[in-house]
Amino acid sequence: AGEHDLAENILHLVLARLPDAPAGTKGISLFLVPKFIPDANGGVGPRNTINAGSIEHKMGIHGNATCVMNLDGARGWLIGEANKGLAAMFVMMNSARLGVGMQSLGQAEVAYQNAAAYAKDRLQGRAASGPASPDKPADSILVHPDVRRMLLTARAYNEGGRALATWSALLLDREHAHPDAAVREEASELMALLTPVVKAFLTDNGWETTTLCQQVLGGHGYIAEWGMDQFVRDARINMIYEGTNGIQALDLLGRKVLMDGGAKFGRFAALVQATLAELQGRPALAEFTAPLGKLLADTVALTREIGAKAKADPNEVGAASVPYLRIIGHLCFAWLWARMAALSVGKDDEFHASKLATARFYFAWLLPEVEQRFREARAGAPTLMALPADAF
Numbered sequence: 001a002g003e004h005d006l007a008e009n010i011l012h013l014v015l016a017r018l019p020d021a022p023a024g025t026k027g028i029s030l031f032l033v034p035k036f037i038p039d040a041n042g043g044v045g046p047r048n049t050i051n052a053g054s055i056e057h058k059m060g061i062h063g064n065a066t067c068v069m070n071l072d073g074a075r076g077w078l079i080g081e082a083n084k085g086l087a088a089m090f091v092m093m094n095s096a097r098l099g100v101g102m103q104s105l106g107q108a109e110v111a112y113q114n115a116a117a118y119a120k121d122r123l124q125g126r127a128a129s130g131p132a133s134p135d136k137p138a139d140s141i142l143v144h145p146d147v148r149r150m151l152l153t154a155r156a157y158n159e160g161g162r163a164l165a166t167w168s169a170l171l172l173d174r175e176h177a178h179p180d181a182a183v184r185e186e187a188s189e190l191m192a193l194l195t196p197v198v199k200a201f202l203t204d205n206g207w208e209t210t211t212l213c214q215q216v217l218g219g220h221g222y223i224a225e226w227g228m229d230q231f232v233r234d235a236r237i238n239m240i241y242e243g244t245n246g247i248q249a250l251d252l253l254g255r256k257v258l259m260d261g262g263a264k265f266g267r268f269a270a271l272v273q274a275t276l277a278e279l280q281g282r283p284a285l286a287e288f289t290a291p292l293g294k295l296l297a298d299t300v301a302l303t304r305e306i307g308a309k310a311k312a313d314p315n316e317v318g319a320a321s322v323p324y325l326r327i328i329g330h331l332c333f334a335w336l337w338a339r340m341a342a343l344s345v346g347k348d349d350e351f352h353a354s355k356l357a358t359a360r361f362y363f364a365w366l367l368p369e370v371e372q373r374f375r376e377a378r379a380g381a382p383t384l385m386a387l388p389a390d391a392f
Helices: 085-121 145-177 181-216 218-222 228-239 245-258 263-279 283-312 315-344 350-366 369-379
Strands: 011-017 028-034 036-038 044-047 051-055 067-070 077-079
Touching: 011 085, 028 036, 028 085, 085 145, 085 181, 085 228, 145 181, 145 315, 145 350, 181 218, 181 228, 181 245, 181 263, 181 315, 218 228, 245 263, 245 283, 245 315, 263 283, 263 315, 283 315, 283 350, 283 369, 315 350, 315 369
Parallel strands: none
Antiparallel strands: 011 028, 028 077, 036 044, 051 067
């Protein structure tokens, strides 16, 4: 979409350096580069020297025609202050990071709906406990535990993701429109912490979910006419663009957690602690609150450990960042699932019964991932940095 005739003009936001700019990211400025240079009256004037060099042939998202743009000799206008381009660009980037998380969540949901519909109709084999549909030649594949594992993984990640997305939307409303300045500040701090989590955790989960939903269809999932392959291909880009998920993890641990001494993380931890205090008098919720409380305490301890180790070796932040983001993502989900379970216990309608069953699956099958991630985060930089560069 960098070159087309569907609009009078196209305005490109471009990061570039001024001739006397300092080295590194501190020397990047933001410019507006139009396809047509405005005339004296603000109308469409002569063509600027910005052109599409080639169309990109991608693995997925074929509906989005991306292209290489050549800017040789093009004219641009400085936006904001010189050498402050990245800060200006991040106003747009933060919005885009949240949008990428929502895109992945949507892809995961449509993949789940297709896989669930297929599983209900696909007859193959018999339930291990005896025929579930004796009047039919075979049972639906929903009788097989592994099919249920894949579908429940998708369901738990999708419903947890929607809860996180809804909470983030509420925080954005508070940040921009709440009359109390203290509430606006808290919402802003929490959104700064959550933005890389929404982008990376939801897109990691979206990739796993679409792949599992493709697997539910067996061989049909690999055949284009069923459409599952498109969900998988389109979901893969989400972990790459608007900053790879490794960059999101560095942003979370290095800038959002350690740079302010854990103040933003502390705000979120206080919310989790408040929920634990609120629910402590309800024994029926112990299966959710006990692991949530342990995860919170373990995450606080890990955060302090990494901060101390990073003072001696800066590589410790990069080494721990990806598992750390997965841990924070699960802390968000465990907190939200505990709250959803609290609203569902004791109710006998289908909606709340399904929500409670999915919550139990999440805590039993998905949350244990954090045990591996804690070990990875504590493994440290030496094992990653020991191999000489020329050995790769």
